[in-house]
Amino acid sequence: MSQRTLRGRSAVIGIGETTYYKRGESPHAEFKLALEAVVKACEDAGIAPRDIDGFASFSNDRSDPSQLAAALGCRELRYANMQWGGGGGGGSAAIGNAAMAIACGSAECVVVFRALAQGQHWRFGLGPQANGVSGNAAHTVPYGLMSPAQMFAMKVMRFMHEHGVRQEALRAIALASYHHAQSNPRAVMYGRPLDEARYDASRWITEPFHLYDCCLENDGAAAMILVSAERAKDFKHEPCYVLAAVAGSQYRAGAGVHNTPDYASASFKTVAPRLYAMAGMGPSDVDVLQCYENFSGGVLMSIVEHGFCTPAECNDYFTLDNLTAPDGDLPLNTSGGNLAECYMHGLGLNIEAVRQVRGTSTAQVPRVEVSMVASGPMVTPVSSCIFGSEATI
Amino acid sequence: MSAPYLADGLPIPLATELDRPFWDGLRQERLLLQRCRACHRFQWGPEWICHRCQNFDLAYIEVPPEGRIYSYQRVWHPVHPALRTQGPYLIALIEIPHADNVRMVGNLLGDPRQAVAIGAEVEGVFEQHAEAEPPFALLQWQLV
Numbered sequence: 001m002s003q004r005t006l007r008g009r010s011a012v013i014g015i016g017e018t019t020y021y022k023r024g025e026s027p028h029a030e031f032k033l034a035l036e037a038v039v040k041a042c043e044d045a046g047i048a049p050r051d052i053d054g055f056a057s058f059s060n061d062r063s064d065p066s067q068l069a070a071a072l073g074c075r076e077l078r079y080a081n082m083q084w085g086g087g088g089g090g091g092s093a094a095i096g097n098a099a100m101a102i103a104c105g106s107a108e109c110v111v112v113f114r115a116l117a118q119g120q121h122w123r124f125g126l127g128p129q130a131n132g133v134s135g136n137a138a139h140t141v142p143y144g145l146m147s148p149a150q151m152f153a154m155k156v157m158r159f160m161h162e163h164g165v166r167q168e169a170l171r172a173i174a175l176a177s178y179h180h181a182q183s184n185p186r187a188v189m190y191g192r193p194l195d196e197a198r199y200d201a202s203r204w205i206t207e208p209f210h211l212y213d214c215c216l217e218n219d220g221a222a223a224m225i226l227v228s229a230e231r232a233k234d235f236k237h238e239p240c241y242v243l244a245a246v247a248g249s250q251y252r253a254g255a256g257v258h259n260t261p262d263y264a265s266a267s268f269k270t271v272a273p274r275l276y277a278m279a280g281m282g283p284s285d286v287d288v289l290q291c292y293e294n295f296s297g298g299v300l301m302s303i304v305e306h307g308f309c310t311p312a313e314c315n316d317y318f319t320l321d322n323l324t325a326p327d328g329d330l331p332l333n334t335s336g337g338n339l340a341e342c343y344m345h346g347l348g349l350n351i352e353a354v355r356q357v358r359g360t361s362t363a364q365v366p367r368v369e370v371s372m373v374a375s376g377p378m379v380t381p382v383s384s385c386i387f388g389s390e391a392t393i
Numbered sequence: 394m395s396a397p398y399l400a401d402g403l404p405i406p407l408a409t410e411l412d413r414p415f416w417d418g419l420r421q422e423r424l425l426l427q428r429c430r431a432c433h434r435f436q437w438g439p440e441w442i443c444h445r446c447q448n449f450d451l452a453y454i455e456v457p458p459e460g461r462i463y464s465y466q467r468v469w470h471p472v473h474p475a476l477r478t479q480g481p482y483l484i485a486l487i488e489i490p491h492a493d494n495v496r497m498v499g500n501l502l503g504d505p506r507q508a509v510a511i512g513a514e515v516e517g518v519f520e521q522h523a524e525a526e527p528p529f530a531l532l533q534w535q536l537v
Contacts, residue, residue, distance in 0.1 A: 129473075130404050136438050138406035138416075140498045142531055144399050144468060144476060145484050153466035154486050161464070161511045204469040204481075256438030258486050259496050263464070 005278055006096065008393045009103040011232035011239035014045025014225035015351045020188055020342035024119030026219030034063035034115035035071055037221035041111060045225050046236040052225070054079030054110030056098040058090025059345050063115050079107035083247065083383075087148070088292045088338075088346030089267075089376025093383035095350060096245030098226045108227065114347040115221035136256040149214055149295060152378045153206045156297025159264035160208060163311035165300065167208060169318035171199050173296040173332070174212040174339055176323035181336025184362040188216055189340035213296040215338040222347040224354065229393070240357040240387050243370070244278035246271055247383035254380050266301035266377035271384055276307075279370075279386040283307040286386070287368040288331045288356045290349035291377075293338045298377030303330070306374060306384070325363040334363040346375050350385065357389050397520055398500045398533055399482060402475030405522065406529050412439040414453035419530035422519040425453040426492045437495035458517025458532065460487040463496055465509045481505045487515060487534055502535040513537075 016037045018028075026033060042049045049072040055065035056079070065080035079101045083090030091114070098110035133141045140146065159165065178194035181187035194212055202211040232239035249267040253260050262269065276282050283306055291299045300314060308330055309317035317330075325331035335341045335352035342348050353371040355361040371387045408416040418425035428435045429443035430450040442449055465485040471477050483501040488494045501509065502518060515534040522529050 128404055132407040133404040134407040134409050135411075137404075138408075138412070139438050141404050142399075142406050142529075143484055143498050143500050144403065144473075144479075144482055145498055147472040149470075150466065150468060150472070150484065154464035154484070157466055158464040158486075158511070204467070206469060207467040252444065255444070256440070257496070258498055259437055263486075263496075 006099045006103055006245055007243050007278055007280065008229055008241050010099040010226045011229050011241045012224050012226055012354050012387065013232055013235040013237060013239060014041040014047065015354050016040030016042070016044055016223045017186070017348065017351060018220045020186060020344070021219040022188060023217035023219060026117045026119060028117070030115050030117035030120050031063050031067070033117060033219070033221035034068060034113055037115065037223040038068065038072065038111050038113055041223040041225045044236070047109065047225065049073060050075050052109050052111050053077060054098065054101050054107030056081045056094045056101070056110055056112045057114055058083035058094045059086055059088065059114070061114055062121065063113070079110055085379060085381050087294060087376050087379040089379040089382040090247070091292065091346035091350055091375035091383065092245055092373050092385035093247035093375070093381065095224070095226070095242065095385050096247060096383065099242045099245055102226060102228050109225065111223050111225050112347070113221065113223040114345045116344060117219045118217055119219060139257045149205050149209055152295050152298060153209055154258065155264050155378055156295065156301070157208055159297065159301055162264055163314060165311070165314045169300055169314050170208065170213055170296040171196065172318040172320050172323055173293065173299045174199055175320045177293065177333045177337045177339035178212070179320065179324050180334045180363040181340035184336050184341055187336040187341040188218060189336060208297060209295050212339065215294050216343040218343045220342060220344055222344045222351055224351060237358060238390060240354045240389070241393055243386040243388040243392060244275050245383065245385035246274045246278060247381045248274070249380035249382060264301070266298050266305050267380050267382045268302055268305035268374065268377070268384065271382055272306045275384045275386060281370065281386070285370050286372045287370050288325070288334060288365045289372050289374070290333055290337065290353045291374045292346040292349060293333065294377065296339070302374045302377045325365045331363070331365045334361050334365065349373050349375070353387050357387050397522065398502060400475050400479050403473060405525050411441065415439065416529060418453065418455070419519060419532055420521070420528065423455050424458040424517060424532060425455050426489070426495060427451050428454045435492035435495050437492070437497065456489060456491040459491060460489045460497070460515050460534065462486070462501070462509065462511050462513045462515060463488045464511060465501060467505065483509065485509070485515070485534055497532065499532055499534045502533050
């Protein structure tokens with residue numbers, strides 16, 4: 001009887017991204033963007049699109065797997081999966097779902113993808129435009145609480161209050177992302193550096209979030225291809241193994257109208273221990289972290305809940321030096337992440353994590369063996385994954 | 394009657410089968426929150442089942458509109474056309490000690506630029522929107 005784990009059972013063999021556009025500026029339809037990212041991932045892997053037999057996405061992706069399979073000439077569709085939950089909480093979960101399908105023999109070659117064209121479709125950052133709202137929304141929207149930033153700001157405010165965390169800790173997260181984006185020509189904010197003074201002078205969106213604490217809104221698509229560990233060595237790149245991928249949230253994380261018992265949380269407190277248990281390692285083994293930034297304060301709580309520092313240590317731990325490659329203790333969001341590279345609902349973070357294992361990041365950390373991603377703080381379910389090099393297997 | 398805290402034109406609350414007693418209560422200037430008839434514990438937002446004992450028999454019980462600030466945010470960036478000229482406004486998350494510390498979202502009345510203290514005691518203010526179609530009331534909060 002094999003052990004019930006995903007550790008080392010599958011690997012990423014290909015990654016692909018479209019050009020990343022500012023929101024609404026994609027010249028292409030969302031579905032075409034999805035196809036382009038998948039085809040690029042196939043080229044990167046050295047595999048024909050028709051060999052894909054599974055699709056996994058998250059966050060209500062609109063690109064239907066059956067239509068994708070038809071367009072790509074896939075010989076057979078074996079697995080079509082989408083992770084529940086809004087926002088980017090499903091990024092690592094989709095990888096876990098792909099890894100599960102492969103480990104169980106349900107599919108051979110699964111592509112994880114996410115495509116977004118907010119010009120063609122609805123913009124995230126806007127409130128509802130209807131005349132009336134019902135259900136839980138009726139208990140928040142009429143009070144002017146309706147955007148993602150507004151849904152999460154009070155969690156972060158409470159966390160900062162409970163633990164005496166200063167605004168400078170959030171600022172360090174934004175500065176790290178922008179710092180790394182300056183070496184990444186793919187980044188939407190490439191060539192647009194950020195410093196402390198500019199952050200401090202930037203307008204508030206909603207306190208405690210300045211403009212630069214908030215993710216971008218972009219059009220584009222990203223994809224990664226997974227196969228079994230046995231097959232993974234047959235392709236162009238050294239395999240990037242999935243050491244763990246887990247999803248979930250704590251007791252009543254989904255309680256309505258801001259009534260989750262553990263309010264000041266990124267929702268990783270139950271997820272992180274399972275992640276490390278599956279990977280057989282702990283936070284001190286992690287060489288580089290990509291941590292989903294819908295808002296900087298969520299990154300702060302995610303990093304605490306994954307055990308990198310305690311709440312009391314936040315003011316000392318969250319500094320630009322500590323969070324930047326190549327020398328920081330915890331190089332963070334080395335592509336620029338959702339704040340400064342692109343907001344592809346976080347899947348770009350997973351792709352960057354693979355790049356770090358391959359050694360091809362534009363902000364490369366030396367000798368990366370263990371590369372981690374935390375997806376989607378403060379939503380439910382959230383998810384995390386850990387990738388490893390050949391040496392970790 | 395004083396003017397509403399936020400500019401006119403935001404989506405208005407529409408009662409459902411689940412929360413109609415709450416909205417009817419606000420119009421009568423009474424705070425009615427959901428409580429389980431079996432375990433007598435409050436819960437919020439409205440649910441179809443008691444999340445503690447899974448009993449479906451739930452009642453709406455009147456509680457004094459008193460609370461304390463659990464968290465807050467000062468919103469500056471308008472995300473709805475109705476708020477374009479609003480300026481900053483305060484949203485507060487209020488714990489209700491008389492109802493097992495359930496939390497409610499509302500606006501904190503007064504100067505929107507005031508310093509806000511988490512833990513401060515507040516009392517409810519019923520904000521009537523009698524001209525709306527359908528009419529409704531919101532529950533706002535002010536420092537005691």
